[in-house]
Amino acid sequence: MxxxxxxNELVERYVLELAQHGAHGETGVWRTVYSPEWVAAQDxxxxxxVEAGLTVRRDAVGNVWxxxxxxxxxxxxxxxxxxDSQTPGGRYDGALGVIAAVVALRALREQFGRPRRTLEAxxxxxxxxxxxxxARFWGSRAITAxxxxxxxxxxxxxxxxxxxxxxxxxxxxxxxIPEAARDDLDTWIELHIEQGPIxxxxxxxxxxxxxxxxxxxxxxxxLGRSDHAGARPMDTRLDPMAGAAEMILGVxxxxxxxxxxxxTTVGKVNVEPNLAPAVPEQVTFTVDTRHPDPVExxxxxxxQEELMRSVAERRGLRISWNIPLDLPPCVCDASxxxxxxxxxxxxxxxxxxxxxxxxxxxxxxxxxxxxxxxFVQSEGGRSHTPEEFTKxxxxxxxxxxxxxxxxxxxxx
Amino acid sequence: MxxxxxxNELVERYVLELAQHGAHGETGVWRTVYSPEWVAAQDxxxxxxVEAGLTVRRDAVGNVWxxxxxxxxxxxxxxxxxxDSQTPGGRYDGALGVIAAVVALRALREQFGRPRRTLEAxxxxxxxxxxxxxARFWGSRAITAxxxxxxxxxxxxxxxxxxxxxxxxxxxxxxxIPEAARDDLDTWIELHIEQGPIxxxxxxxxxxxxxxxxxxxxxxxxLGRSDHAGARPMDTRLDPMAGAAEMILGVxxxxxxxxxxxxTTVGKVNVEPNLAPAVPEQVTFTVDTRHPDPVExxxxxxxQEELMRSVAERRGLRISWNIPLDLPPCVCDASxxxxxxxxxxxxxxxxxxxxxxxxxxxxxxxxxxxxxxxFVQSEGGRSHTPEEFTKxxxxxxxxxxxxxxxxxxxxx
Numbered sequence: 001m002x003x004x005x006x007x008n009e010l011v012e013r014y015v016l017e018l019a020q021h022g023a024h025g026e027t028g029v030w031r032t033v034y035s036p037e038w039v040a041a042q043d044x045x046x047x048x049x050v051e052a053g054l055t056v057r058r059d060a061v062g063n064v065w066x067x068x069x070x071x072x073x074x075x076x077x078x079x080x081x082x083x084d085s086q087t088p089g090g091r092y093d094g095a096l097g098v099i100a101a102v103v104a105l106r107a108l109r110e111q112f113g114r115p116r117r118t119l120e121a122x123x124x125x126x127x128x129x130x131x132x133x134x135a136r137f138w139g140s141r142a143i144t145a146x147x148x149x150x151x152x153x154x155x156x157x158x159x160x161x162x163x164x165x166x167x168x169x170x171x172x173x174x175x176x177i178p179e180a181a182r183d184d185l186d187t188w189i190e191l192h193i194e195q196g197p198i199x200x201x202x203x204x205x206x207x208x209x210x211x212x213x214x215x216x217x218x219x220x221x222x223l224g225r226s227d228h229a230g231a232r233p234m235d236t237r238l239d240p241m242a243g244a245a246e247m248i249l250g251v252x253x254x255x256x257x258x259x260x261x262x263x264t265t266v267g268k269v270n271v272e273p274n275l276a277p278a279v280p281e282q283v284t285f286t287v288d289t290r291h292p293d294p295v296e297x298x299x300x301x302x303x304q305e306e307l308m309r310s311v312a313e314r315r316g317l318r319i320s321w322n323i324p325l326d327l328p329p330c331v332c333d334a335s336x337x338x339x340x341x342x343x344x345x346x347x348x349x350x351x352x353x354x355x356x357x358x359x360x361x362x363x364x365x366x367x368x369x370x371x372x373x374x375f376v377q378s379e380g381g382r383s384h385t386p387e388e389f390t391k392x393x394x395x396x397x398x399x400x401x402x403x404x405x406x407x408x409x410x411x412x
Numbered sequence: 413m414x415x416x417x418x419x420n421e422l423v424e425r426y427v428l429e430l431a432q433h434g435a436h437g438e439t440g441v442w443r444t445v446y447s448p449e450w451v452a453a454q455d456x457x458x459x460x461x462v463e464a465g466l467t468v469r470r471d472a473v474g475n476v477w478x479x480x481x482x483x484x485x486x487x488x489x490x491x492x493x494x495x496d497s498q499t500p501g502g503r504y505d506g507a508l509g510v511i512a513a514v515v516a517l518r519a520l521r522e523q524f525g526r527p528r529r530t531l532e533a534x535x536x537x538x539x540x541x542x543x544x545x546x547a548r549f550w551g552s553r554a555i556t557a558x559x560x561x562x563x564x565x566x567x568x569x570x571x572x573x574x575x576x577x578x579x580x581x582x583x584x585x586x587x588x589i590p591e592a593a594r595d596d597l598d599t600w601i602e603l604h605i606e607q608g609p610i611x612x613x614x615x616x617x618x619x620x621x622x623x624x625x626x627x628x629x630x631x632x633x634x635l636g637r638s639d640h641a642g643a644r645p646m647d648t649r650l651d652p653m654a655g656a657a658e659m660i661l662g663v664x665x666x667x668x669x670x671x672x673x674x675x676t677t678v679g680k681v682n683v684e685p686n687l688a689p690a691v692p693e694q695v696t697f698t699v700d701t702r703h704p705d706p707v708e709x710x711x712x713x714x715x716q717e718e719l720m721r722s723v724a725e726r727r728g729l730r731i732s733w734n735i736p737l738d739l740p741p742c743v744c745d746a747s748x749x750x751x752x753x754x755x756x757x758x759x760x761x762x763x764x765x766x767x768x769x770x771x772x773x774x775x776x777x778x779x780x781x782x783x784x785x786x787f788v789q790s791e792g793g794r795s796h797t798p799e800e801f802t803k804x805x806x807x808x809x810x811x812x813x814x815x816x817x818x819x820x821x822x823x824x
Contacts, residue, residue: 196643213642217688228795229677229700230625230769231608234668241678245660252654256646265641266653267690269683276629276698278679278796286688288641357642383640384690 002411003347004107004403011399012392014099018044018083019091028088028386029095032131033138034062034166041083045098045123052106054121059180061142062125062172068105070118070410075186077409078369079104079402080122082139082361084130090388092193096376096395098123100191104403108411115410117186127361131157131166138163140364142180152177185369187336187409190362191398192373193390197381198354205397206351207375208340211292213261213357214329216301218287220247220308223318226273226281237279241271243317244283250307251287255300261355262300264289292329292355330363333370336405340372343404349397358383374398414823415759416519416815423811424804426511430456430495431503440500440798441507444543445550446474446578453495457510457535464518466533472592473554474537474584480517482530482822487598489821490781491516491814492534494551494773496542502800504605508788508807510535512603516815520823527822529598539773543569543578550575552773554592556780564589597781599748599821602774603810604785605802609793610766617809618763619787620752623704625673625769626741628713630699632659632720635730638685638693649691653683655729656695662719663699667712673767674712676701704741704767742775745782748817752784755816761809770795786810 021041022031031038042064046056049066057065081097101121108115124139126132134155141147152164152174164174199207224240248266255264268286289304291297312319337353344351356373365371376398379389433453434443443450454476458468461478469477493509513533520527536551538544546567553559564576564586576586611619636652660678667676680698701716703709724731749765756763766787774783788810791801 194643195640196645197648198643198645201648215642215689219688227793228607228770229679230627230675230702230771231606231610231790231795232675232769232793233608233610233672234664234675235672236609236613239664239677241681242661242664245657245664245678248657249654249661252646252651252657260645260647263642263644263646265651265689265691266657267641267683267692268686268688269653269681269695270686271679271681274680274682276631276679277627277677277700279677280679283681288689290642357644358640359642378643381639381644383643385638 002404002407004111004400004407006103006107006396006399006403008392008396011099011103011395014048015091018095018099022085024088025386027091029085029091030088031083031085032087033084033126034170038084039170042123045083045102048102049121052102053109054105060172060176061139061180062170063139063143063180064123066102066105066121068109068115068119070115072116074117075184076118076120077187077406078120078122078185079189079406080124081190081192082124082127084126084128086128086384087130088386089384090386092388092390093195093383094127096193096390097191100399100402104399104406107403108407112407112411117410119406119410124361132163135163137361137364140361142177143182144364144368145178145181146364147177182368188362188365188369188371189402189405190360190373191402192360192375193383193388194375194378195358195383196378199352199375199377200379200381202352204350204352205377205394206344206349206401207354208337208344208351209356209373209375210332210337210353211355212330212360212363213290213292213355214297215288215290215325215327215359216323217325218321218323220285220287220319220321222283222312224281227279229277229279232279238316239279240283240317241280243311243315244285246311247308248285250311251304254303254307255289258300262291262296263357290357294329297329327359327363330366332372336370336372339408340374340401340405343408344401347400347404349401374401414816414819416523416812416819418515418519418808418811418815420804420808423511423515423807426460426515427503430507430511434497436500437798439503441497441503442500443495443497444499445496445538446582450496451582454535457495457514460514461533464514465521466517472584472588473551474582475551475555475592476535478514478517478533480521480527480531482527484528486529487596488530488532489599489818490532490534490597491601491818492536493602493604494536494539496538496540498540498796499542500798501796502798504800504802505607505795506539508605508802509603512811512814516811516818519815520819524819524823529822531818531822536773544575547575549773549776552776554589555594556776557590557593558776559589594780600774600777600781600783601814601817602772602785603814604772604787605790605795605800606787607770607790607795611764611787611789612791612793614764616762616764617789617806618756618761618813619766620749620756620763621768621785621787622744622749622765623767624742624772624775625702625704625767626709627700627702627737627739627771628735629737630733630735632697632699632731632733634695634724636693639691641689641691644691650728651691652695652729653692655723655727656697658723659720660697662723663716666715666719667701670712674703674708675769702769706741709741739771739775742778744784748782748784751820752786752813752817755820756813759812759816761813786813
């Protein structure tokens with residue numbers, strides 16, 4: 001297996017340059033899809049692609065592709081990630097995967113010339129739901145033909161605008177979205193920051209992802225009866241707060257009991273009427289519950305639903321939920337995972353084969369290509385914050401794994 | 413003991429007339445202190461006092477007093493309640509106690525002429541914190557000289573105005589507030605709707621209040637560490653939501669275990685950042701905890717504080733709280749309670765001697781006079797809502813107890 005030399009300084013410079021578009025505070029980024037700063041960032045990526053000797057193409061949703069044509073016909077090997085950010089987010093989430101792909105292709109072209117098979121780097125749009133909640137994974141959904149015909153005029157941003165209007169404002173025609181679909185991809189590799197503490201805890205620079213966790217979001221409504229906090233005796237209350245607290249504690253405990261890699265988070269609670277001296281009428285909370293194993297995730301859901309129903313029944317509360325998000329686990333391509341492990345091992349880059357606890361564009365790309373991911377260490381496990389940070393040495397170790405795998409696939 | 417005849421129709425008419433000022437929807441009232449509708453309502457009460465043959469006086473904060481001078485010198489026997497409302501509230505909370513006092517004094521004057529001791533009816537202002545949170549019990553605090561000199565210019569309403577400005581806008585001079593203080597009161601009786609379900613459950617029209625519950629409000633901040641909902645393993649989290657849920661369940665369970673009349677309510681929860689896919693950084697919740705017994709309430713506080721501290725410690729969370737409200741139980745005057753019980757018994761009005769789970773102006777008036785309260789049944793235990801309702805027969809039974817007690821005190 002061939003080693004590819006990666007330029008630390010180039011990686012560092014690209015991180016800082018990209019972070020200037022939508023800079024937020026000292027180290028943050030606020031870059032929502034189709035905003036002026038997002039357009040400027042995509043233009044910058046396009047200019048890097050040109051510098052790298054790649055042919056630039058922008059597809060119908062605004063994904064920027066840089067292509068290095070192979071000498072032989074056949075399906076494409078692609079890598080990339082997204083440049084939209086949380087509001088605010090940091091410099092690494094998504095951005096580092098775009099940089100990695102461009103840097104890897106540049107290094108491969110400079111060091112090995114034209115490949116046998118075609119390589120592409122891509123900068124995807126709206127992975128984070130930065131501006132349009134329902135448009136999450138917009139770029140990778142366009143590539144995999146997963147955008148419904150009515151979405152552009154139906155999906156509205158946090159300020160009420162449609163995504164169709166936002167596209168038109170940057171010169172894109174929403175009716176042409178189907179043209180972004182690709183049926184010629186063979187392999188997809190996404191490099192991304194870990195967003196968790198596991199690699200740091202294990203003092204490893206790189207993770208090879210065997211599965212992207214399944215994610216289900218419940219929005220649970222517990223309805224009781226509002227009462228005066230003083231005048232209604234405890235034993236005759238129908239208190240949705242007491243019920244919700246028992247459910248929240250219960251669903252979290254179930255994930256703890258199942259042990260790693262099961263996780264469950266209650267991140268959002270809304271209380272009606274939310275007044276100190278009133279037993280609430282209704283408590284609404286979210287349950288974000290995840291597991292990378294397709295069988296285990298079912299057990300997790302079943303136990304949590306049973307617990308919530310039984311608490312409601314015992315306490316005389318009405319309960320209902322909806323499930324606005326339900327992504328099954330995405331098990332990565334086993335031979336591609338093995339190839340990534342092999343390239344890391346050969347280059348003596350210490351790694352852990354692990355799952356991803358977060359969702360990624362790769363979940364969609366896996367429908368169109370053999371797919372896997374490379375993680376690099378996140379300091380303190382932080383992400384989705386201006387404080388997220390990845391050491392350049394760790395980033396470069398990840399890019400070396402990526403570049404060597406692309407070499408193996410495209411040049412051998 | 414003498415019976416006093418109370419006119420059902422007059423009571424019913426007064427309830428409906430008063431509810432027209434600040435009417436909200438079909439049965440609601442939205443009447444904030446010093447608003448035009450509040451001024452109109454106080455004017456109406458003043459006109460009733462005139463009709464009843466009372467001498468009307470408005471004090472320095474706008475409380476309206478109707479006086480029936482006694483033939484003998486000596487301290488005053490007074491009754492009343494407040495006419496400001498929740499936003500929105502109903503027709504009965506507070507208003508019924510003002511109507512009761514005017515109707516009782518009118519009936520006494522009509523049926524028994526001039527009393528030996530002076531009687532007064534009063535319509536107090538801003539019991540509910542209808543417009544100025546920190547001005548709660550404004551009227552009764554003025555009477556008992558409990559308003560600090562800097563409060564008028566310091567206390568701001570929900571729209572930012574000071575209470576001093578609001579007073580000036582209705583022709584009151586805040587610098588004269590000390591003139592509202594009374595040092596000549598002997599006895600205070602407040603009639604009020606129960607605001608809870610106990611009298612309805614027991615099918616009784618009237619309650620005689622032996623103690624007004626002590627109320628403490630905690631605002632508890634539980635600080636953990638925000639993390640990605642997928643990428644951070646459960647066993648390394650510092651999840652303030654799990655901790656808060658355990659505390660909420662725990663403090664509620666302690667009150668349940670202690671049994672009636674202990675009550676504890678968690679009515680308000682705020683989560684930072686309140687996002688479904690993020691372990692929260694901080695969860696803030698209120699604990700409203702009440703007991704009418706001065707010894708038992710201490711035990712309640714101690715057990716709840718110990719529980720919260722131990723949960724935080726075990727989970728590695730930081731916890732702090734402040735106590736924005738801390739009213740000790742107000743035990744009513746025992747001989748006055750006995751007199752009210754006797755007047756109810758003599759008139760064969762079924763009653764329960766009970767505590768008040770809610771706060772009332774009487775807590776302040778008790779500093780200046782022997783004080784007690786009369787409750788009348790609330791349909792469904794409802795209050796602080798446009799749906800609150802008290803049957804006129806129940807209201808009149810309560811007023812008969814009040815009038816007979818005033819007769820006993822002022823005419824014997």
